[in-house]
Amino acid sequence: DFDYALENDVKPAFGRSDESLNRFLARGMILWGPEVTQILDEGRLLAETVKNPESIGFRSLVLAGTEKSGKTSLAAQICKSSDFPFVKVISPEDTVGYSETAKSMALKKAFEDAKRSKLSVLFIDDLERFIDYHPVGPRFSNLVIQTLLVLLKAPPPHGHRLLVIATSPEGSFLRDMGLMRAFGRVIDVPRLSTADQMINVIGESNIYTEDQLQTIEHKLRSFVEGRTFGVGIKDLLELIDSARQCEPEYRVSALLSMIENIALNLF
Amino acid sequence: DFDYALENDVKPAFGRSDESLNRFLARGMILWGPEVTQILDEGRLLAETVKNPESIGFRSLVLAGTEKSGKTSLAAQICKSSDFPFVKVISPEDTVGYSETAKSMALKKAFEDAKRSKLSVLFIDDLERFIDYHPVGPRFSNLVIQTLLVLLKAPPPHGHRLLVIATSPEGSFLRDMGLMRAFGRVIDVPRLSTADQMINVIGESNIYTEDQLQTIEHKLRSFVEGRTFGVGIKDLLELIDSARQCEPEYRVSALLSMIENIALNLF
Amino acid sequence: DFDYALENDVKPAFGRSDESLNRFLARGMILWGPEVTQILDEGRLLAETVKNPESIGFRSLVLAGTEKSGKTSLAAQICKSSDFPFVKVISPEDTVGYSETAKSMALKKAFEDAKRSKLSVLFIDDLERFIDYHPVGPRFSNLVIQTLLVLLKAPPPHGHRLLVIATSPEGSFLRDMGLMRAFGRVIDVPRLSTADQMINVIGESNIYTEDQLQTIEHKLRSFVEGRTFGVGIKDLLELIDSARQCEPEYRVSALLSMIENIALNLF
Amino acid sequence: DFDYALENDVKPAFGRSDESLNRFLARGMILWGPEVTQILDEGRLLAETVKNPESIGFRSLVLAGTEKSGKTSLAAQICKSSDFPFVKVISPEDTVGYSETAKSMALKKAFEDAKRSKLSVLFIDDLERFIDYHPVGPRFSNLVIQTLLVLLKAPPPHGHRLLVIATSPEGSFLRDMGLMRAFGRVIDVPRLSTADQMINVIGESNIYTEDQLQTIEHKLRSFVEGRTFGVGIKDLLELIDSARQCEPEYRVSALLSMIENIALNLF
Amino acid sequence: DFDYALENDVKPAFGRSDESLNRFLARGMILWGPEVTQILDEGRLLAETVKNPESIGFRSLVLAGTEKSGKTSLAAQICKSSDFPFVKVISPEDTVGYSETAKSMALKKAFEDAKRSKLSVLFIDDLERFIDYHPVGPRFSNLVIQTLLVLLKAPPPHGHRLLVIATSPEGSFLRDMGLMRAFGRVIDVPRLSTADQMINVIGESNIYTEDQLQTIEHKLRSFVEGRTFGVGIKDLLELIDSARQCEPEYRVSALLSMIENIALNLF
Amino acid sequence: DFDYALENDVKPAFGRSDESLNRFLARGMILWGPEVTQILDEGRLLAETVKNPESIGFRSLVLAGTEKSGKTSLAAQICKSSDFPFVKVISPEDTVGYSETAKSMALKKAFEDAKRSKLSVLFIDDLERFIDYHPVGPRFSNLVIQTLLVLLKAPPPHGHRLLVIATSPEGSFLRDMGLMRAFGRVIDVPRLSTADQMINVIGESNIYTEDQLQTIEHKLRSFVEGRTFGVGIKDLLELIDSARQCEPEYRVSALLSMIENIALNLF
């Protein structure tokens, strides 16, 4: 059973926080490998450090990884497990089509809101969208980056404690944008890269018989062998969705060919 | 008989949707090869996946191909066949001369409109015009791209289901603009590249005798031989129009020489 | 006698159209070679295609050529001969010093005006000035290009028919600006490049005796020999004007030396 | 006697015109060589062509040359000698610190003013300042260039006649800015490059004795020998001014060393 | 005992100044090596020079160093020890998201405020944020740089005395931005680079036994050997915070591995 | 005795002018070498030329040199010695943080003010700050350069006389910015480069005994030997200020080591 044991989590004092996180967690978490647990553990440790009155009460963390690797869900889970009484969420949907000045102001306000409480976590999803990053050029909003560089350094008022958690593309993005050192900690979110990991997820879908699963595992194993290979968890769940729509007799081959397609496109 | 059997399609609940699509379908579809059916089939499968309550109710598809290859008509046909109760169309004509901010807002509004219904398809024609793409530079509106990147990731409200279908230039455009992975699925729309395919279309025009058609087929076959060659369906229909205007005795040679011109210009 | 037989042309229903074209045609046309007739013929054929109810009632044509080669006059002549009841003219003089937004709006309005009539021709002179083209960079208004790309693809309302005729610099300009495929047809307007062609024009001026003309022809023939050479009709008419001002004894040599200057400057 | 015979010139109908030109002509003209007469003659011929009713009544001319070579004075002299009843002058002083839009509008207005009269000459001094030209980049106002390109092609109303005369840096400037072909005629204004030419000017100053002039001539002759060398007339007059300020015994050597400095700086 | 003897410092006349500095000094200073004392001494000497009525009463100093090396605290300490009656502080938090014009005005106002008193020190933290510096391009606000270049040269009114102290990234930043010579004096703030220096800091934390400290020292010594290595004081204090959170048995190894990580990342 | 004999200077008619110059001259001039006298002499000669009614009453001069070489003081001294009844001063402090349009207008107004009087000198300090020059790019305000290029060519009204004196970085700056030829005369302001020159200045400070001065001279002589070396007068005076603050026994070595530092930094 791979379901992650979230039921022990204490609810935050204000229901509103939970709500804002729950939309990122609606489809549940599958512990497809020890990598997942490790990320969640490290997040929890950092949350505890921030709470410790002997420490500096101001830390930041970014989950960086390729598209559809599960960054947002993992970050939301860490926020939720941190059990801080105040959770502030800001995501690019809140600022669609905003000018860079408006985006900068929205971020400033999110930090101010978070700092007003004694113990807060601030979740910023998809940093690259706030800075309007585009690889051609590259183009990006220097104004928003400057704003982030200042906000990520400015401690909350005396006695207040703040943890900032963000998601972003892989580390090279952070380095190129000059944001690498602005975060106290950078964690890489990996894709699934072994047959075992993928079978863990495919098995959860309940659309294949045990026999079919064994066929899939066998084929995946020989395909993966000797290749660098990776599928994001979000990609894999979409492929399974598409396979479910196929006639039963094609479901195994359809899934396998779609996985291969993704692998070949990306490598 | 190559006429595509659309008469079985159920009309959507609101006539207005039909209307907005019909202007793209006024001149009918010719099934010039299995490529056409395959694209329409894949579109229908994706529409069904979105409808399936076990799946993620939010998917996107882009038809990418060279100019005048029939992208718009094929996309409109998929939208129509999907038989979704709500169809929202946004095309560059709606935003001629708009600033990038206004274009961004128009797209945002189109997504919002589509998300308001329980089951919608949103059709965006000619993505490259919304992002003001120009190959010199290249120039493009990063603001509109950022808007698209956010909107194409932001799921509809709980219980609502949305399929997004767009058209764009060939895949390299999508890759260069950083939009490739923003769509769940990219389908290439091919040009006609064999004598058979072209004869299928030319035959439909009723301006040539059977003898003339055989001459044309023979000449095309020897011309195409050993070349990479391609004519968009929209181009071919225009050439036939011009040939119709010529004196009867020149119609065969006029058409052939115009087809050769296009082939030589482009390769 | 090289005067072009325009007297048979039927006047359009609204005198105003004629007027707007006449200012481009005030100095008359000289049929200096078959190239001229051919361009006018091709224009007339396209106009007929647009009128044919079996065809797509929306076509576009651009006359492309070096400076002062007679593009504007030829395009105006095609418009006039098309005998469409509505002629809309838009030229850069109408938008001197406008912002790119204002230029874009002026073009949009010109298309709208033209589409309001059942059968219209829209004449756009000097495309390069609307897009503020400058070879250093190159600089150009992407906004206006985007506007043109949309307008040249957007068909008139059902039952209305529209022919668009434009002038522009040589084809490489159109290709570089990404406008080449936006027009259904591109015709190159050549310069005069043989002694015969030039004598046809010089003879019309009535400032040289038959003997002088023979001297000029002889000298031109030996000069042109073995060179790629070209003089625009508008240039040549200006040179003749300057020669007329000289003392009679210098008129032959003055004209010849000016023609040589132009040829040497340009090649 | 090198004083240019201007006294025969007929005054224009409106004194105002004369006035606006006179400020450019206050210090008189020295005919330091046949180059000067030739330029003035060519200007006069063009003015006559414009007046001739058989010709196109719209021509343009630009005097191009290095700094301080006398362009403005020569152009003003041509305008004055043309004896047109209306003279419109526009110079960069009129538009100091204007935005490019305001500069563009000022030029448009100048052309409109000039076209309102039946027979006008329009004088535009220092084209490079209207287009805000700077060699680093290069930077320039494309808006103003576009405006010039349109205005220089747009003929005056039927029956009106217009001659445009402008000054600019050397020809390479015009070519790089895409303005070369916008003028019907380009004349190069040379610098003084021989000892004779310079002595013609120095002699006019009345600060040297005949003996001193001979010494200067001798020294200049040996200095110029075998070098490409050039001094603008405006530069030379300034050097003579400075020499006048020196003690009498240093005046010869001071002038010579200043001339050498300029020559060495520039070559 | 490494605590820095600040208790002898005379309080400035206006408590407000103290307050604004204290937030930078809340966590105390550890004299981890003679480098620290030397920087503080040099700062004090400059402050005395400014006070001396025989000297120019206007000097400036910038502390330049890598991230988290302690620049801000050292600069604040110099300001405090200078014992000037007026201390003006301006930091990037005061201008988050400001336009470059607004940032320029804020700096101008800070200088004006400081110049109003007879004897002032002006502290500008993180110069790079005022000029919106980003290494890609590089991008920066030339307007703010121009403002700084003028303000850093404009002496206070007669009889008034002003010391300006700023912090910035390493010297190459100052040189690239053209600010190097704008400051009278540039002092480099080093990172900790020997085991001794680090043990001085780790010992202060009171979380390790003497035995553990000896183990750490031993391991660090062998690790540092033969490498160029550096850890900022602010980094080191954060690592110690994180180690404190670990189970006692892992605290030594956790700290060591984190120090190694930083060293390997940065070199 | 190196004090410059300014006491004979006639005061200008309006005390205000004196005042505006005096702030640049508060700390006196030291004639550290013949270079200084020569610059002042050349300035005075130019002022006399402008006054001479036989000459063109409009000339300009720029003092160009490295940072802190004494440009501003020398220029101010020339203005003062010129003894013109009206002196207009414009310095970057007057336009801190202005937009380029506002800077352009400020310069225009300064010229207008100066031209209103019959005999004026206009002093523009630090040209590079008005044009917002930054070496990266380079960046600069083309608008302000265009304004300067026009203003420096536009003569005062008939009968009025104007001398313009400006300061700027070294000549390469003027050349790169296209301003070199805009000034009638460019004078280079050198740094001190010999031991004698430096001793002249150090001796004036009254902080060293004769013995100490001899030691310094000896050491400088051997240091300078065989090197290209230079210290600006303003730099040197600052170093002497700092040395004064040291304990007596270190004053000689402190000064020498600071001079060496500057020499090594810059070469």
Ligand SMILES: Nc1ncnc2c1ncn2[C@@H]1O[C@H](COP(=O)(O)OP(=O)(O)OP(=O)(O)O)[C@@H](O)[C@H]1O
């Ligand atoms: N172990 C897991 N980690 C992360 N997500 C998981 C895991 N198991 C299941 N999921 C599901 O996978 C999906 C991950 O999507 P998520 O939006 O978090 O990815 P992402 O990397 O943020 O994608 P994007 O690059 O598009 O932002 C969610 O639907 C989530 O419920």
Ligand SMILES: Nc1ncnc2c1ncn2[C@@H]1O[C@H](COP(=O)(O)OP(=O)(O)OP(=O)(O)O)[C@@H](O)[C@H]1O
């Ligand atoms: N099988 C087909 N697929 C697509 N279009 C077809 C087909 N058969 C006939 N047509 C006709 O061909 C034309 C295709 O034009 P359409 O506008 O769809 O092309 P497009 O690729 O979108 O062109 P553009 O690049 O200009 O946007 C339409 O008139 C349509 O009716």
Ligand SMILES: Nc1ncnc2c1ncn2[C@@H]1O[C@H](COP(=O)(O)OP(=O)(O)OP(=O)(O)O)[C@@H](O)[C@H]1O
């Ligand atoms: N056969 C011809 N074709 C075109 N123009 C002709 C012809 N015969 C005479 N002309 C005259 O030559 C001139 C051509 O000028 P026109 O403005 O058409 O050239 P253009 O190529 O548009 O020039 P520009 O590059 O300046 O726009 C007109 O005055 C026209 O009356």
Ligand SMILES: Nc1ncnc2c1ncn2[C@@H]1O[C@H](COP(=O)(O)OP(=O)(O)OP(=O)(O)O)[C@@H](O)[C@H]1O
């Ligand atoms: N033959 C001549 N041609 C031109 N100018 C002459 C001549 N003889 C004397 N001059 C005098 O020389 C000066 C030429 O200056 P002018 O302003 O015309 O030069 P310019 O080339 O326009 O300079 P700039 O490059 O600064 O615009 C005037 O004072 C004019 O009176």
Ligand SMILES: Nc1ncnc2c1ncn2[C@@H]1O[C@H](COP(=O)(O)OP(=O)(O)OP(=O)(O)O)[C@@H](O)[C@H]1O
């Ligand atoms: N000798 C020291 N020098 C500087 N800071 C010290 C010293 N000893 C202890 N500290 C503490 O180390 C921290 C240094 O942080 P500070 O903000 O000054 O670094 P910084 O270089 O300005 O960092 P940043 O690059 O993020 O601006 C402070 O918490 C300070 O109290």
Ligand SMILES: Nc1ncnc2c1ncn2[C@@H]1O[C@H](COP(=O)(O)OP(=O)(O)OP(=O)(O)O)[C@@H](O)[C@H]1O
């Ligand atoms: N011979 C001299 N020439 C110039 N300045 C001198 C001389 N003797 C003494 N000084 C003093 O040296 C200082 C020169 O500073 P000044 O501001 O003129 O230099 P600057 O080159 O303009 O500097 P910056 O590059 O900072 O503008 C002044 O304080 C002046 O009083």
Ligand SMILES: [Mg+2]
């Ligand atoms: Mg995400």
Ligand SMILES: [Mg+2]
């Ligand atoms: Mg289409």
Ligand SMILES: [Mg+2]
């Ligand atoms: Mg034309």
Ligand SMILES: [Mg+2]
């Ligand atoms: Mg001039």
Ligand SMILES: [Mg+2]
């Ligand atoms: Mg700091």
Ligand SMILES: [Mg+2]
């Ligand atoms: Mg100065």
